Amino acid sequence: MERLVITGGAKLSGEVEVSGSKNAALPILMGCVLAKSPVTLSNIPHLKDVTTSLQLLATLGAQIMIDERMNITVDASELKDFTAPFALVKSMRASILVMGPLLARFGEAHVALPGGCAIGSRPVDIHIKGMEAMGADIRIEDGFIHAKAKRLQGADILMDKVTVTGTENLLMAAVLAEGVTHLRNAACEPEVTDLAIFLTKMGAKITGIGTDHLVIKGVDELNGVDYRVIPDRIEAGTYLAAAAVTGSTITVSNVEPVHLKAVLAKFIEAGCDISTSERSIKIDCRDRQLNPVNVETQPYPGFPTDMQAQFLVMNLLASGPGAIRETIFENRFMHVSELTKMGAHIKVEGNLAVTPGQDRLSGVTVKATDLRASACLILAALVAEGETFVEQIYHIDRGYELIEEKFHRLGANIQRLSH
Numbered sequence: 001m002e003r004l005v006i007t008g009g010a011k012l013s014g015e016v017e018v019s020g021s022k023n024a025a026l027p028i029l030m031g032c033v034l035a036k037s038p039v040t041l042s043n044i045p046h047l048k049d050v051t052t053s054l055q056l057l058a059t060l061g062a063q064i065m066i067d068e069r070m071n072i073t074v075d076a077s078e079l080k081d082f083t084a085p086f087a088l089v090k091s092m093r094a095s096i097l098v099m100g101p102l103l104a105r106f107g108e109a110h111v112a113l114p115g116g117c118a119i120g121s122r123p124v125d126i127h128i129k130g131m132e133a134m135g136a137d138i139r140i141e142d143g144f145i146h147a148k149a150k151r152l153q154g155a156d157i158l159m160d161k162v163t164v165t166g167t168e169n170l171l172m173a174a175v176l177a178e179g180v181t182h183l184r185n186a187a188c189e190p191e192v193t194d195l196a197i198f199l200t201k202m203g204a205k206i207t208g209i210g211t212d213h214l215v216i217k218g219v220d221e222l223n224g225v226d227y228r229v230i231p232d233r234i235e236a237g238t239y240l241a242a243a244a245v246t247g248s249t250i251t252v253s254n255v256e257p258v259h260l261k262a263v264l265a266k267f268i269e270a271g272c273d274i275s276t277s278e279r280s281i282k283i284d285c286r287d288r289q290l291n292p293v294n295v296e297t298q299p300y301p302g303f304p305t306d307m308q309a310q311f312l313v314m315n316l317l318a319s320g321p322g323a324i325r326e327t328i329f330e331n332r333f334m335h336v337s338e339l340t341k342m343g344a345h346i347k348v349e350g351n352l353a354v355t356p357g358q359d360r361l362s363g364v365t366v367k368a369t370d371l372r373a374s375a376c377l378i379l380a381a382l383v384a385e386g387e388t389f390v391e392q393i394y395h396i397d398r399g400y401e402l403i404e405e406k407f408h409r410l411g412a413n414i415q416r417l418s419h
């Protein structure tokens, strides 16, 4: 079992380049199923979830080619299978995103039900209801969602909750449907927008991109394109938080600062100096103690739930009491018990995590429980006294490309151990 060992206390410096966005790459990879000719994607991060997506596409019969610059070509012109097996869906919930494209183009999809995940129950009822509203016949049997439709029909869909993958799945279903679809209360995350722009380049007719009301006029077919995926705003935010907790100054490059507006506002409130240029963000937190901040997670453009764990570590080390309220997922404080092992004082009441503020943590052995929990344990380890061993790091490999190399280049004392 691989694990990370981190010796705390090093200051960070220099520049780190952010990889392509996981949460944009995954729906766009699934969106390749919609095209009659090959799609070539660049800035795709080298991550476990991307490998799983490519395995899924290959299982369906797509041809995959990867060139020496890591551009990925997906040729889904002829697919022979419409089933997403449990083995793949269980390791990556985003596999559900193959349902909309398969149903829209081939009239058939069989997708294993995604299991309960560490951060909450994460149902897919909104995806299913939306596709039913578009005329799909859906049955759940033997742990699979079986969906069929002659041709999906445009519909007026008001989603009960703001759901990122729900919006993406229904958007991909709608682009080849007959007639006009309205997706109301749609998620506005930059990753949804990136998918919509990608689909538009393939020939889809979508208006309202970037708003909570998407209007899609179905077309008969979509064609392959070359497309570059946006940078990962959560990876960028994680490195900025690492600089904040270690009292360092670093520059994060290949980033879209506008995607991090709510997050940057909280860094500034925490007392960090932030300066942005078109594609980079510089943070300077030298010679100061962080101010505590109050954070409430919200759909975009609000503060992202995927940055909540990292800000909890910032609050831990702040000069006074701070509070983090998680409103998106009902069980996203799994990192709290691991941080407590490191000497953290955190009181959780329902969806609120309150920290009094403290100035030291101790290195121990901790377990990563989910992707962003693993990131926050690394941040805590960077400041802890002594060595911290982070176990179950397969979680982190789902979402952070070359994490120990990137941190090492910034000056952190971090190593991957294979035993």
Ligand SMILES: CC(=O)N[C@H]1[C@@H](OP(=O)(O)OP(=O)(O)OC[C@H]2O[C@@H](n3ccc(=O)[nH]c3=O)[C@H](O)[C@@H]2O)O[C@H](CO)[C@@H](O)[C@@H]1O
Binding pocket: 023, 026, 093, 094, 120, 121, 122, 123, 124, 125, 126, 127, 128, 161, 162, 163, 164, 165, 166, 191, 304, 305, 306, 328, 329, 330
């Ligand atoms: C691959 C990907 O893009 N993952 C992101 C996506 O997850 P994901 O798309 O799974 O998260 P959602 O936006 O769907 O979830 C938001 C809330 O809606 C609920 N819900 C969702 C769908 C549904 O059919 N019914 C329902 O009740 C969920 O349980 C949750 O409470 O958005 C989350 C919220 O920004 C991020 O944390 C994840 O990193």
Ligand SMILES: C=C(OP(=O)(O)O)C(=O)O
Binding pocket: 023, 093, 094, 119, 306, 371, 372, 399
């Ligand atoms: C929760 C996350 O991912 P996923 O939806 O793929 O589990 C995440 O990226 O923080």
